[in-house]
Amino acid sequence: MLEQLKQQVYEANMELPRRGLVTYTWGNVSGIDRASGLVVIKPSGVEYDVLKPSDLVVVDLAGNCVEGDYRPSSDTATHLELYKAFEEIGGVVHTHSTYATVWAQACRAIPCYGTTHADYFYGEIPCARNLTPEEIEEAYEKNTGTVIIESFREKKPLEVPAVLCKNHGPFTWGKDAAQAVYHAVVLEEVAKMAWMTEQLNPSAVPAPQCIQDKHYLRKHGPNAYYGQK
Amino acid sequence: MLEQLKQQVYEANMELPRRGLVTYTWGNVSGIDRASGLVVIKPSGVEYDVLKPSDLVVVDLAGNCVEGDYRPSSDTATHLELYKAFEEIGGVVHTHSTYATVWAQACRAIPCYGTTHADYFYGEIPCARNLTPEEIEEAYEKNTGTVIIESFREKKPLEVPAVLCKNHGPFTWGKDAAQAVYHAVVLEEVAKMAWMTEQLNPSAVPAPQCIQDKHYLRKHGPNAYYGQK
Amino acid sequence: MLEQLKQQVYEANMELPRRGLVTYTWGNVSGIDRASGLVVIKPSGVEYDVLKPSDLVVVDLAGNCVEGDYRPSSDTATHLELYKAFEEIGGVVHTHSTYATVWAQACRAIPCYGTTHADYFYGEIPCARNLTPEEIEEAYEKNTGTVIIESFREKKPLEVPAVLCKNHGPFTWGKDAAQAVYHAVVLEEVAKMAWMTEQLNPSAVPAPQCIQDKHYLRKHGPNAYYGQK
Amino acid sequence: MLEQLKQQVYEANMELPRRGLVTYTWGNVSGIDRASGLVVIKPSGVEYDVLKPSDLVVVDLAGNCVEGDYRPSSDTATHLELYKAFEEIGGVVHTHSTYATVWAQACRAIPCYGTTHADYFYGEIPCARNLTPEEIEEAYEKNTGTVIIESFREKKPLEVPAVLCKNHGPFTWGKDAAQAVYHAVVLEEVAKMAWMTEQLNPSAVPAPQCIQDKHYLRKHGPNAYYGQK
Numbered sequence: 002m003l004e005q006l007k008q009q010v011y012e013a014n015m016e017l018p019r020r021g022l023v024t025y026t027w028g029n030v031s032g033i034d035r036a037s038g039l040v041v042i043k044p045s046g047v048e049y050d051v052l053k054p055s056d057l058v059v060v061d062l063a064g065n066c067v068e069g070d071y072r073p074s075s076d077t078a079t080h081l082e083l084y085k086a087f088e089e090i091g092g093v094v095h096t097h098s099t100y101a102t103v104w105a106q107a108c109r110a111i112p113c114y115g116t117t118h119a120d121y122f123y124g125e126i127p128c129a130r131n132l133t134p135e136e137i138e139e140a141y142e143k144n145t146g147t148v149i150i151e152s153f154r155e156k157k158p159l160e161v162p163a164v165l166c167k168n169h170g171p172f173t174w175g176k177d178a179a180q181a182v183y184h185a186v187v188l189e190e191v192a193k194m195a196w197m198t199e200q201l202n203p204s205a206v207p208a209p210q211c212i213q214d215k216h217y218l219r220k221h222g223p224n225a226y227y228g229q230k
Numbered sequence: 231m232l233e234q235l236k237q238q239v240y241e242a243n244m245e246l247p248r249r250g251l252v253t254y255t256w257g258n259v260s261g262i263d264r265a266s267g268l269v270v271i272k273p274s275g276v277e278y279d280v281l282k283p284s285d286l287v288v289v290d291l292a293g294n295c296v297e298g299d300y301r302p303s304s305d306t307a308t309h310l311e312l313y314k315a316f317e318e319i320g321g322v323v324h325t326h327s328t329y330a331t332v333w334a335q336a337c338r339a340i341p342c343y344g345t346t347h348a349d350y351f352y353g354e355i356p357c358a359r360n361l362t363p364e365e366i367e368e369a370y371e372k373n374t375g376t377v378i379i380e381s382f383r384e385k386k387p388l389e390v391p392a393v394l395c396k397n398h399g400p401f402t403w404g405k406d407a408a409q410a411v412y413h414a415v416v417l418e419e420v421a422k423m424a425w426m427t428e429q430l431n432p433s434a435v436p437a438p439q440c441i442q443d444k445h446y447l448r449k450h451g452p453n454a455y456y457g458q459k
Numbered sequence: 460m461l462e463q464l465k466q467q468v469y470e471a472n473m474e475l476p477r478r479g480l481v482t483y484t485w486g487n488v489s490g491i492d493r494a495s496g497l498v499v500i501k502p503s504g505v506e507y508d509v510l511k512p513s514d515l516v517v518v519d520l521a522g523n524c525v526e527g528d529y530r531p532s533s534d535t536a537t538h539l540e541l542y543k544a545f546e547e548i549g550g551v552v553h554t555h556s557t558y559a560t561v562w563a564q565a566c567r568a569i570p571c572y573g574t575t576h577a578d579y580f581y582g583e584i585p586c587a588r589n590l591t592p593e594e595i596e597e598a599y600e601k602n603t604g605t606v607i608i609e610s611f612r613e614k615k616p617l618e619v620p621a622v623l624c625k626n627h628g629p630f631t632w633g634k635d636a637a638q639a640v641y642h643a644v645v646l647e648e649v650a651k652m653a654w655m656t657e658q659l660n661p662s663a664v665p666a667p668q669c670i671q672d673k674h675y676l677r678k679h680g681p682n683a684y685y686g687q688k
Numbered sequence: 689m690l691e692q693l694k695q696q697v698y699e700a701n702m703e704l705p706r707r708g709l710v711t712y713t714w715g716n717v718s719g720i721d722r723a724s725g726l727v728v729i730k731p732s733g734v735e736y737d738v739l740k741p742s743d744l745v746v747v748d749l750a751g752n753c754v755e756g757d758y759r760p761s762s763d764t765a766t767h768l769e770l771y772k773a774f775e776e777i778g779g780v781v782h783t784h785s786t787y788a789t790v791w792a793q794a795c796r797a798i799p800c801y802g803t804t805h806a807d808y809f810y811g812e813i814p815c816a817r818n819l820t821p822e823e824i825e826e827a828y829e830k831n832t833g834t835v836i837i838e839s840f841r842e843k844k845p846l847e848v849p850a851v852l853c854k855n856h857g858p859f860t861w862g863k864d865a866a867q868a869v870y871h872a873v874v875l876e877e878v879a880k881m882a883w884m885t886e887q888l889n890p891s892a893v894p895a896p897q898c899i900q901d902k903h904y905l906r907k908h909g910p911n912a913y914y915g916q917k
Contacts, residue, residue, distance in 0.1 A: 024415065024416075024419055025412075025415075025416075027346070044458070045456060045457050045458060046456055046457030046458055047458070071458055072457075072458055075448065075455060075456045097345075097346045099419075099422065099423060099426070100426070102344060102346060102423055103423050103426040103427050103430060104430065105344065106343040106344040106423060106424075106427040106434065106437075107427050107430040107431035107434050108431065108434070109430065109431060114564040114626065115560060115563065115564040115626045115627060115628070116555075116626060116627045116628065117485070117555045117560060117628070131438055131441065132440075132441075134440040137440050137441070137444050141444055141448075168343065168344045168345060168437035168438070168441055169344060169345045169441075170344070170345065170346070183483075186482065186483075187482075187483075190482055190557075193557065194557060194560055194561050194564060195564075196426065196429070196430055197557070197558070197561040197654065198561050198564040198565050199430065200429060200654075200658060201561060201562065201565040201567065201654055201657065202565035202566065202567060205564065205565050205566070208564075208626035209589055209626070211590075211592040211595050212589065212590070212595070212626055212627075215595050215599055219533065219599075226533060227503060227504055227533045228503050228504030228530075229502070229503060229504055229505070229529055229530055253873065253874075253877055254870070254873070254874075256804070273916070274914055274915050274916060275914055275915030275916055276916070300916055301915075301916055304906065304913060304914045326803075326804045328877070328880065328881060328884070329884070331802060331804060331881055332881050332884040332885050332888060333888065334802065335801040335802040335881060335882075335885040335892065335895075336885050336888040336889035336892050337889065337892070338888065338889060360896055360899065361899075363898045366898050366899070366902050370902055370906075397801065397802045397803060397895035397896070397899055398802060398803045398899075399802070399803070399804070425884065425887070425888055428888065429887060572793040572855065573789060573792065573793040573855045573856060573857070574784075574855060574856045574857065575714070575784045575789060575857070641712075644711065644712075645711070645712075648711055648786070651786065652786060652789055652790050652793060653793075655786070655787070655790040655883065656790050656793040656794050658883070658887060659790060659791065659794040659796065659883055659886065660794035660795065660796060663793065663794055663795070666793075666855035667818055667855070669821045669824050670818065670819070670824070670855055670856075673824050673828055677762065677828075684762060685732055685733055685762045686732050686733030686759075687731070687732060687733055687734070687758055687759055
């Protein structure tokens with residue numbers, strides 16, 4: 002079932018340790034087959050160096066386990082909320098990558114200080130609010146998705162394909178699992194440079210809007226001219 | 231004698247340079263066989279790239295050398311104090327890993343700024359007081375253990391399996407030598423992110439208690455649901 | 460056509476990921492054949508691990524594509540402006556290397572804090588001004604070259620072979636593509652140490668001029684005595 | 689001539705890039721044969737990846753080239769001053785290693801914040817004063833040695849086997865070339881942790897003297913008990 006998607010999601014998962022984004026098992030990638038509404042996701046707590054494509058778990062959008070020998074990632078309910086709310090996305094990633102997590106722990110959105118950020122994220126990367134004790138008690142992982150979605154009421158998910166969860170860490174997404182991982186790598190680099198920028202210049206301000214527009218739009222949308230299309 | 235434990239302690243020691251936690255010989259791991267009360271520990275000052283399982287030293291809880299061609303780690307007396315006071319632990323690690331040592335040199339406990347910390351350490355990681363000149367003179371390594379134990383009068387050692395020794399560096403522990411090393415790796419990552427968090431937001435506050443409870447308890451205790459048990 | 464130059468520019472491009480200066484495709488190197496006025500440059504958006512010498516694109520100084528199956532780097536017009544204005548240079552590099560980009564995002568020139576800087580850059584490394592909305596609209600990449608050149612009205616390009624573009628990142632150059640990459644590596648190290656110097660001593664001042672002169676001139680000019688010539 | 693010393697000095701030189709202490713050719717190691725008064729040193733500007741033992745240069749203490757096809761390191765005169773003034777040393781290292789250079793650029797001695805420092809350096813690591821314009825003009829490299837020696841009027845060179853040259857970088861030494869490199873590695877780690885300590889706690893104070901004494905003396909002198917002697 003969904004062998005091709007499993008292979009893609011497996012490869013996307015394995016890219017996380019290769020890119021230095023996870024320690025031990027602190028991360029997971031999923032991908033969705035929109036035709037069937039089925040999601041392939043990493044099993045919970047399985048080490049990356051023994052993970053095989055066949056270890057991945059298939060769940061439906063209601064969270065029922067459809068296939069797999071393992072329990073799915075403990076963050077599965079968060080992934081599912083994102084797939085339900087953001088119909089244009091095909092892959093989701095969660096990590097505790099160092100600099101992105103630091104911004105989350107500092108309870109700060111990441112300002113757009115330069116073109117590296119603007120090439121991929123159109124505007125600041127938001128920091129979702131903490132869950133209330135009631136939301137934690139009721140359904141922690143599902144409500145983590147809810148507060149992320151709250152942060153995107155006035156943003157398009159594929160224009161800012163990342164969020165920070167306060168005191169926790171980042172989620173990123175993309176049109177598929179591979180692009181979601183790509184965005185996780187870019188987020189970490191952008192978070193690192195923004196952190197260093199504020200250390201160097203505590204009164205740093207975001208890049209001028211015209212620069213942000215130029216860089217985002219030379220890579221995205223109908224008039225893009227970066228790359229080989 | 232204790233061949234299986236020696237192999238485990240050897241592998242735990244070799245994990246330290248592999249994880250980037252030691253420079254030269256600045257670290258040591260031990261493990262205890264509770265049935266016999268014997269402790270296996272790294273020999274003092276032996277380089278990791280020539281260390282063999284048979285080089286490990288066996289000592290009893292009184293510090294007598296029971297087997298081995300080498301002198302045991304100069305920190306042996308500290309390990310022994312911890313084994314005597316913390317009956318639930320099976321392995322102990324000492325390193326000078328960079329960020330944990332920096333918190334020790336800054337004479338600061340590490341606040342719990344996020345879920346990466348809360349997943350493994352239930353509350354702040356304490357910084358034990360300096361030894362007095364008399365305690366240093368009398369028995370430096372033994373009394374290093376004594377002041378660590380003082381810091382845990384109101385904490386359970388396996389709920390906060392790490393401590394910082396002021397102006398020195400960290401000790402960690404676990405149910406066995408491998409888990410003690412795992413905690414040393416997590417401590418270093420948590421210490422790094424907490425350091426960066428305070429640089430980014432000098433008025434950062436610890437994560438809400440309900441988040442700390444949720445994360446610690448979804449991995450530990452009777453209602454844990456992380457992983458594959 | 461220009462096979463030897465293509466090989467040199469190819470090798471210079473491949474040195475960027477090897478030295479840790481680029482993530483994904485965030486960098487490009489070009490080299491010029493002054494006799495023919497032709498420039499060899501990396502194609503836009505092609506991953507380094509599949510790049511071949513024959514993928515490189517040949518353009519003339521007016522920006523016309525003379526040879527190649529791909530579109531040239533989206534930054535080509537900037538490279539061309541530099542070749543036209545700085546007649547003594549033979550290679551140009553653009554990266555988003557971390558620390559150099561951080562200085563650009565902080566809108567700061569890099570002061571000369573020591574001999575590592577003075578050995579290669581004679582005086583501070585300038586930060587070019589932002590483009591106006593009109594300059595962006597008219598010809599973003601070409602005008603990026605224009606504002607760089609503005610910053611060198613009173614500097615010799617080979618005495619300070621690097622510049623920061625505000626809110627963007629660095630360009631470096633040299634007598635050929637290999638030396639331009641060498642300067643990109645040195646710039647990143649110098650930017651890192653200057654950043655750390657200001658963190659340690661917020662009132663740090665540049666190295667005395669006599670030290671800057673001594674170090675620059677023992678490596679450069681008629682009385683140089685470093686190395687084996 | 690001096691084949692064994694050449695091999696030792698060659699291996700010590702090659703340890704610098706392996707330990708991440710040099711970029712390109714920014715470092716050099718020498719060793720002395722006290723019987724003959726001859727010094728073996730790296731040639732100037734030769735890349736580490738092509739360096740062979742036979743490329744090393746032999747000079748006498750007056751700076752005359754006794755053997756070798758290359759010119760000796762441009763820093764040779766500094767090494768020679770150190771050998772003449774510090775009779776107990778057998779090897780000297782110069783690098784631009786990142787954190788040690790940062791302290792030199794910040795014009796700061798490195799305080800002893802913990803036991804990692806105290807295990808190898810007995811007290812703070814001094815920062816030698818800048819040379820005057822006259823001293824630079826007269827004999828830059830020789831006088832670099834002179835101001836280093838000035839800083840050790842009240843210190844024993846083997847008790848604090850390192851110095852920072854203001855706005856430049858570190859020199860270290862030891863009983864032979866290998867130990868001088870060992871001290872260069874330790875200096876870099878100590879410099880990194882001290883930098884981070886001050887960032888975390890701007891009012892950090894040095895470790896209590898009794899801790900510094902205990903750690904230095906358990907590794908050095910007649911009552912040392914670390915290691916296997």
